[in-house]
Amino acid sequence: MRRVVPVLLLIICSATFFGQSSKPAPQREFVDKYCIACHNDRTRTAGVTLASPELDKIGDNAELWEKVLHKVRTGQMPPLNMPRPDDATRKTTVSSLETALDRAAAANPKPGRVSAHRLNRTEYANAIRDLLTLEIDAKALLLPDEADEGFDNVAASLALSPSHLERYLSAAREISRRAIGDKTLGMVPTAILYSVPKLLEQDIRTSEELSFGSRGGLAVRHNFPLDGEYAFKVRLRRQVYDYIIGMGSPQKLDVRIDGKLVKRFTVGGEAKGIRGPLTWNGEIVGDTDYELYMHAADAGLEVRVPVSAGIRKVTVAFVDTPWEPEGLQQPRQVDFGRGSDEQYEGYAAVDTVAIRGPFQPGGPGDTASRRIIFSCKPNGSAAEEPCARKILTTLARRAYRRPATEDEIQTLLGFYRTGSKESGFESGIQSALERMLVSFNFLFRIENPAATASGTARLNDFDLASRLSFFLWSSIPDDELLTLAGRGRLKDPIVLDQQVKRMLRDSRSNALVDSFANQWLTTRKLQTWLPDQILFPDWDENLRDAFVRETELFMEDQLHEDHSVIDLINANYSFINERLAKHYGMSNVYGERFRRVTFTDGARGGILGQGGVLMVTSYPDRTAPVVRGFWVLENLLGMPPPPPPPNVPDLALVNADGRKRTLREQMELHRANPACATCHVRMDPLGFALENFDAIGRWRKESDGVPVDASAVFADGTPIDGVQGLKKFVIGHRDDYVTTFTSRLLTYALGRSVDYSDNPAIRKIIREAAANDYRWSSIISGIVKSTPFQYISGEMPGRQGTTNKDKN
């Protein structure tokens, strides 16, 4: 569809501007010399013709010229086998095209618009946190969101199906009842089960959330809905045949609430009778007494204690009493052996913790949520409705991100009245809150409804406040933003700048790491990635956690220390703990705490040396240079190759002589086939440069018994040697990289796809950020100041739902 647009434009232009002539446009000479041989009216290669001089009215053909500009600037055009301009000529043409396009855009800005925008799951959870001081498990309450353009906050993909609405209805009920501490929550006790992944090694302290001197176990933040008694039942880890592991010796197990010890159990070491042969349990059995003990030794690990309402940290972990000297490494069992060994003499481990209750429920207690909701307490029934009005007006202003109208308050009060008539004041508030949380004013961001008919308009201050807070915090604006917006002060550039600085200092801005960076770098996949366990027996959940944490800490540091975004590639440091140090082959890093370390090898440090990034760009069982190369091209350089042509034959895994082909030999087949070669000569070299990292990001010198060759030559003849070479290559393409970064961040900031008409804004942001060394703050503030961020277009047919899939 998009391919025919230039042709349509051509027709329109010919009709409109017929007869106009002046001296040739500056790019015309370049086009006639380097482009026209393929892109003429007759051949129309790739559906593009640049023949008509009418096209030289650049502003009227911006989409076409942005495409030309991109191809020429990134060196993708003219093709390698055709006459190519020298660098100076290329740069002059690029610069003159940019100037013309930017001028045209300034004269006729097209800020675009974002259609009605549903809060995604992360935003919803953060909004509840900031509105009601309540932590919720959004994954359990709501449906997952589709990602579009690589981000799950893109409005076009955030639909509202009946199933979504059902979930919102039940979530609103659940959340409002928990927030006020509804007494009926105690009517039927609830059981919540927390489980520890099987591959989490529990022979060390597993989290900084757990006490010093502890071993294994888990820490959870649990919401106790009411004061009352709660039961904590621990189940120990079993091997695959259900034998409890580590039952050879007694071990102490602590249950703590907010760090305070509520129960210390002793479990293990009490098996009677003749044992089954070690590691053969499950195949050959022992005495009945032994068998029963090995299956039920944890039956009594349950404690019931009174707990006051609120969100509390519950930890269940062993007391660390080593059964062998520290530092002795037992060989790790792998795959099925690991699953089937009862590890009788080893450490017991926690499998699940069930928290049930409340039993004998009491009152709602004094929770943070209640303190924030009940801003007044009515004394006497006459005071109830005025108090309810005050409470609901305060909450609705935050939830709807602007002062609620009288009409909206009346709706909420209607629910309040029904609820309070049935079960009292607090129930009334709960009922109104439930209604508020399914209001479209809460669930959706619909911008500036009054002024969308046509033309370009500045966003009103409240919509701007929401854009800011959803961009930087993935959440609703706070009181300060709303107050400024209410006074009409937010659009003042000085105030706006102060607010952006304040918001970036706030820990809520870590949402940029969680939501933006992890989606941009595709490291969200880490959560579910599972490498082949036979090939990578060392892989465990501790390493998964460490990968996630390394990338998070590094990005947070880059953001908060306001580094240049080029340092994402170039940095020589990272954050690691003992587990990760071992993985990276480093010594002298002990314990679970992550600390900053500087690397001198030029390999680690920066995102291209991070285990998590390297793992999710591999296959579960081997590295994939094509995937890694594509990843670099798409996410760092902004020139993703098109999808492969149909009917691509499978690459033969073996040679004619039956010998398994090396990966490089397989890849060379790509380049032998011209249909594959056009793209693979660009993808493969970038991927091969990373071949010193295996599929779980370990450094390696050989693969398949052959020394790793991490040198490659890029399509344009640039040699790239190893990861150090790749870093140099990416930084050498600084403009492409910074443009890509900015374009991705702008997509995320706006929650819509970015297309050609946003390019002038992107160039402006980058030009201004250049003076500031492309620091995070300079790009973020450039985005906030940009036309697409501060203005919206009127609704024009054709601007809705466009994608930038083929903009390049």
Place this chain on the structure above:
Amino acid sequence: MIITKKAISRRTVLKGLGATLALPFLDAMMPASTAIARSAAKAPTRFGAIYVPNGVIPGKWFPTAEGTDFEYSPSLQPLLPFRDRILILSGLDSVPPPPPGERQYNNHADASTRFLTDTTPSHILRAGVSVDQVLAKKWGAETSLPSLELALESVDSGTSCDFGRSCVYTGTISWGGPTAPLPMEQSPSAAFERLFGENTDPAARRARMQQKGSILDSLLQEVGKLQQKVGPADRTKITGYLESVRDVEQRIQKAVEHNAEVPLVNRPAGIPETFEEQAKLMFDIQLLAYQGDVTRVVTYMIGREFSGRTYPEIGVPDAHHPISHHQRDPVRMEKLSKINHYHVSLFSWFVDKMKNTPDGDGSLLDHSAIIYGAGMSEGNGHVPLNLPILLVGGGSGELKGGRHIKAAPGTPLANFHMSLMSKLGVPVESHGNSTGLFNID
């Protein structure tokens, strides 16, 4: 419809809470609901699949004679009272080829994975869509939940439960698609919550529906006003939202119509102590789901493959899996057949309840098709041939019980899957390793 003849007061139910879980929890309340006939004109068909792990003792499982005139085998004795509703199948094989470049193991991971997909699991997490999910896609729009997956034992995705293959394979029989294994709910409390919330009390449920209804009414007004204010593109989008609101209203209306047909039960507060109580509680939840028409598709794993559960209550204190590798030791074989018999007896307890639960013009059993079986015949050798499969229920008149049908040698399990789906009104062109239909008429 309102339950007027209460067999048990709500207060009694609530009092029993917390201390112990009264089980089997439906029994005491059954009379009130059985007295009421369903008002629905035509009852929908329900599907279920019950899975037992580690294979069986084929010699004690299969009847020797075919057709209608045969003697019930020892393992199946508990089902004798329902003979006319049961189709015993033998001779079905499940040996789909492994994915290209992978080995054929025929192990535990294969058994559970193939049971409803007849696809061999891959080294990477990949298999095929399962029968229940094909049906759920078709029937799911009619009910508030498309399907429910239940299990008594935990599933852990993190490790290997069978030579290089993920524990997901041994812990589920439901696959939404080749790469979408569905987790099975192990907590009766959570399963109940998904179906009914805190309890099935019609008054409380009605109150909730009313609250939801008034929220939706009020949302309709809100959205109506919003539509006036926005531009054309957003208006189109918001019209879509309106449809969602109306759709949910209609679903609630449907739920209200079904409301009184479920007996009064509270959400269970945890997992009961004994295996038998756990197993029956999950069966009860399955029954409630059908009865309230909250979902029509339920899968239930009584044990995951490799289960090492001990059964001291029936005189088998040994773990299930080692016993299943009996190496022809008669003592062990006897113990394994005791476990098989015990599982079947629990199932027959459920079948009895299905039979005694009125549904439309008959019973729930009349309107159901329940598969019961294992993914191996002989556990000792992980044999994937001649699988023990039962098909129970009338299938709304489509299924004829009272028979033992032997499949021709080499008949793929998937051919049975295809025929069953076709009987249930959801024919598919192929499924797993299918080569055609397997006649079960």
